[in-house]
Every structure is written in structure tokens, then in C-alpha cells.
Amino acid sequence: MIELDDRTLAIQRQARAWAQELKPLALELDQDPDAIHRHLDVAIVSYLTRMTVPPEFNPDPVVIDGRPFYGTGTLERVVFAEEVAVGDAGMLLAAPGPVMSGVLVDAMGDEQQKKWFYSRIMEKPTWTFFALTEPDRGSDAGAMDTTLTPDGDDHFVLRGAKRYIGNAARADLGIVFARTRPGPLGVTAVLTETSAAGFTAEPLETIGLRGLRITAVTLDDVRVPAGQVLGRHLRATQRGMWSAVQGLNRLRPGVAAFGLGIARAAYEYVLDNRRTLNTAERHRLDRLGLRLTELRQLIWRSAIAVDDNEPAAGHLASAAKARASRLAEEATLEALGCFGPGARLDHPLLDKLARDARGVEFMEGTGNIQKLNVFTGLVQGHLRRD
Numbered sequence: 001m002i003e004l005d006d007r008t009l010a011i012q013r014q015a016r017a018w019a020q021e022l023k024p025l026a027l028e029l030d031q032d033p034d035a036i037h038r039h040l041d042v043a044i045v046s047y048l049t050r051m052t053v054p055p056e057f058n059p060d061p062v063v064i065d066g067r068p069f070y071g072t073g074t075l076e077r078v079v080f081a082e083e084v085a086v087g088d089a090g091m092l093l094a095a096p097g098p099v100m101s102g103v104l105v106d107a108m109g110d111e112q113q114k115k116w117f118y119s120r121i122m123e124k125p126t127w128t129f130f131a132l133t134e135p136d137r138g139s140d141a142g143a144m145d146t147t148l149t150p151d152g153d154d155h156f157v158l159r160g161a162k163r164y165i166g167n168a169a170r171a172d173l174g175i176v177f178a179r180t181r182p183g184p185l186g187v188t189a190v191l192t193e194t195s196a197a198g199f200t201a202e203p204l205e206t207i208g209l210r211g212l213r214i215t216a217v218t219l220d221d222v223r224v225p226a227g228q229v230l231g232r233h234l235r236a237t238q239r240g241m242w243s244a245v246q247g248l249n250r251l252r253p254g255v256a257a258f259g260l261g262i263a264r265a266a267y268e269y270v271l272d273n274r275r276t277l278n279t280a281e282r283h284r285l286d287r288l289g290l291r292l293t294e295l296r297q298l299i300w301r302s303a304i305a306v307d308d309n310e311p312a313a314g315h316l317a318s319a320a321k322a323r324a325s326r327l328a329e330e331a332t333l334e335a336l337g338c339f340g341p342g343a344r345l346d347h348p349l350l351d352k353l354a355r356d357a358r359g360v361e362f363m364e365g366t367g368n369i370q371k372l373n374v375f376t377g378l379v380q381g382h383l384r385r386d
Ligand SMILES: Cc1cc2nc3c(=O)[nH]c(=O)nc-3n(C[C@H](O)[C@H](O)[C@H](O)COP(=O)(O)OP(=O)(O)OC[C@H]3O[C@@H](n4cnc5c(N)ncnc54)[C@H](O)[C@@H]3O)c2cc1C
Pocket: 129, 130, 131, 132, 133, 135, 137, 138, 139, 140, 163, 164, 165, 166, 208, 209, 212, 214, 359, 360, 362, 363, 364, 365, 366, 367, 368, 369
């Protein structure tokens, strides 16, 4: 059984307190994703704008219980994400900040690129995006078609389309994955500004996690300076897809924590709103409570593996994410079942939680893709069956 140290417990307490502010705003953001612009001064949103900015670029971090909190550790981040997602996963994803792109910049950026990226983040609340998925290349991201071709000595041109890209319509900058040549080593990542000519991002209609505002991005001959291509100082094997996979491995326990938070929100909703429960319902709810505890342990275990760079890290994170999206879905449907046939209309917050749970299934790789990754871990001997 993993137990949290005093520092992480303090972060958990703070996140729980901050998350209280989100519940009353959750339905407003669900109906109008642009509502995020009205809530930039909500404590948690303002913290998220700088979460994960490394200490050398963040002279003024949030202080919790006398200690600075940068959010750069995976365990502290998942503990934080669970609590905030109990308040509202939509707000967590809608907030400005570097999170997804920052992980890639940390892994692949040179000193100048990191300085450029983080100085933009520190200037003002800045949304970022991470564009990997393509319209016909969802789970098979390595087969992407978007191209990056030289244009003179000091520029490149991006050409192609990306789909389901969170926050791109409100972002100033982000990362685009594109291909310089065929094959897995031909993929690379580029820092891209949304103000560049030829860049467009159209919001897509969605039913869950609507705050994130996923978009269809078109890259119509977008010129990028050569200095914005990430990983040029790294070996070819450490650029592109390899770095994307490493980055996604680091982020995946956090996505699992969103699922856990959504499942817990549904569980707590039933406890708060059903005055009496019959024996069968009580039994089902107790079982759900146990599954939440088991999943939390698995997520923490995967986060520790990521922080310790264990070979099993990505596989454990896949196991945690696959289980979290399934539990989020089952818990929200079970909670709706506790309120009868009109539950979706009578309990709009529960209805929203059930829709958000579906989004978790697709974010950062579907359940099937995570199961394939768990299987690979077992075959390669990184994971044990027990
Ligand atoms: C809320 C949300 C936010 C997102 N944010 C981003 C973002 O910021 N950036 C980004 O790049 N992408 C983002 N995505 C896209 C997400 O990563 C993709 O939706 C996901 O990778 C699946 O791709 P797809 O939707 O094209 O489905 P497909 O790949 O077409 O899959 C459809 C179905 O086929 C199954 N399937 C596919 N391949 C296999 C296989 N080999 N074996 C077994 N089953 C398989 C899948 O499990 C799924 O059930 C987001 C998606 C959502 C829903």
C-alpha cells in the first residue's frame, strides 16, 4: 500500500480545497466552453497557468504549507489532478498553461527553445496545444501524413491536418508533429505559433469534456523558423515519435487521474444526494468505493514508476489509464441508475460526468491501445502478471 508523504498530502489538501470552487461552475463551462475566459482568476485556474513550469523559469511558484509547488513531479501531479477532476475535469483541461506541450519541450527542447517557450507562458495566461492525431491516423499516430519540408536555409513549411486537438482555437502556441521523411525516424515535433499564416483551428462539436474545446487544425503551408524544430541537438532515435511516446508515458498517469476524479465525483454525488439506499444499492456503492481505492493505488504506482524512470512505467500507466476510463464510465452510469429513468434530465451534473467519462476513453489513446501496451509490457518482461 502506497502512502503519501507530508508534502504530497499538503498538495492533496490544497487541491481539494481549490476544487470546491469548480463544482458550481462545471455546468456553465459545459454549456459554454468560452466561459473559461470569465474564470481566469479562479485560484485553481490561475495556478494551472504556470503548473509544470520548471523552477529555473518560474521565480514565483505557489507555496503550499511553506514549500514551493511546481507540479513537475508525476506523483504530485496525479494526486492534484484527481482532486481537481472531482471538482471539474472540464475546467482542469480548459485552463491555460503549458502542461502537454511543456513535457515535450522539457524532453526535446534546447536551452534557447525552453527559454522562449516558458517566457511566453510566464508573460500572461497562455493556452498551448499538442497536435499529434490526424483525421485518418488516430490510434496509428506513427503513420501520420502531415509533412515538414525545408523552405530556404532557415525555415520549414508545415502542410497537413490534425484533428481532436484540445485548446488549439484559443492557444497562442503549441507543438505539431510532422514527417520529414518516411518511416518511424522521420517524425519530428515543431513549436508552432497559431498566428502564423495558414494555421486555422475550428472547434468541433463534442458531448464530453467540452471545456477542452477540441478542434480540427489545418496547416496550409505554415512557415516555421528552423530554430523552432525540436530535438535537432538529439540523436535521430531520440526525436519525434520516440519523444512523443516518452512524453505521453509521462502524461498518461495524469489522464488516468482525470478518470478516477470523474468516477469519484459520481460516487460522492450519490452519497450526497440519496438519503437512503437499499441493501443492494449500498452493496454496489461499497464495491465502487473499493474499486476507487484500488485504482488510486495503481495510478500512484504508475506515477512513481514514471518519476523513477522504471522500464515498466509506460506499461503501468497504460494499465492505470485503461482501468480508469472503464471505471469512470461504469461509475457514472451506475450513479445515474441510482436516480431512476429521468436521471439524466433531473441530475444534469451526473449527466455531464457520464459524458465526460466517454472523453477520457479516447484522450491519449483508447482502451484497446492501452491494453496492447500492457500486453507488450508482459511479453517484454517489464510487467509481471501479479
Ligand atoms: C477529449 C479528447 C481530447 C483529445 N485531445 C487531443 C490532443 O490534444 N491532441 C491530439 O493529438 N489528439 C487528441 N485527441 C485525440 C485522441 O488521441 C484520439 O481520439 C485517439 O488517439 C483515438 O483516435 P481516433 O479517435 O481516430 O480513433 P481510432 O484510432 O479510429 O479508433 C476507433 C476505435 O478502433 C479501435 N482501434 C484502433 N486501432 C486498434 C488496434 N490496433 N487494435 C484494436 N483496436 C483498435 C480503438 O480502440 C477505437 O475503439 C483527443 C481526443 C479526445 C476525445
